[in-house]
Amino acid sequence: MKSNNRQLKEAKVQEIKSKLEKAEAVILADYQGLNVEEDTELRKKLREAGIEYKVYKNTLTKLAAKEIGIDGIDEYLEGPVSIAIGYEDPTAPARILNDFAKEHKKLELKAGIIQGEIFDTDKIKQLAEIPPREVLLAKLLGSFKAPLSNLAYLLNAIKEKKESESAE
Template identity: 40%
Template sequence: MDRVQKRELVATLNRTFTETGAVVITRNLGLTVAQVTDLRRKMREAGAQFKVSKNRLTKLALEGTPYTGISDLLTGPTAISTSADPVAAAKVIVAYAKTNDKLEIVGGGLGASVLNAEGVKALAELPSLDEMRAKLIGLINAPATKIAQVVTAPAAKLARVFAAYGDSEKKLPDNT
């Protein structure tokens, strides 16, 4: 790899670190090509990336990003996993590490916070961004559902609601 290619790789990695929600660093202890291919496929399905690069180039790419603190974790044969969703990469890596003892979780980063291996495992247990959005929509949708139930209630219940509304307006002072 010549200098121009190295500069392009560092610039690409720097953009990735700037745009990512979380970084997970793993140590490859003899993964086969088929296993790495399988892991990359699972990462792509989750919206994440798995990349092996030289530690020195990765450390250069980390400069000027929120993840500069994780450069100390880059020793030995490492790989980096990134994802825009803060938990996607961690979920896939932790699940894959449970089934394959040749993949060791070293640590990672969540913004400016440096995570150890236990921190990455805890991050993997959190609900994903899509799951959180679904819960939020459910919470927002609940009042609308209750309104719909009141509107479709029997006429007697609706009359009581209107009567209560009318009583509350009578109690308000007249500002005119």
């Protein structure tokens, strides 16, 4: 019986370890006090953004983190802790959880692991303020487009001026 239980725990540690290794961002939150409707709403928002949301035993999460060399996370893995795992946009889990926590005071951000580095609550909240990748790309493209549009307008004005001078 004990060996079967141990095998299950070892398998769970390997699952957590695999997810942590692949993740761009992992956000830890205290979810205690959320009712079923609120939890369902949060899970739906995270799922729509492609973010996994799990609750694992803290001891198993600590073991998995230790195995892949993440130190300093143990202090945040106390009490009921949920884990939001983002594999693409490192800001998305923080942004969604932070926005949700603003409306639902019972959800508290605890910490995060962003590309292997541990972030405390304040850093997570700062990360949450960064716009989504698509918005940043659109702003970047817009900043490229404006000078090019101005250059095209200027060249057209020069061309029209030369044409009017040669017509005279």
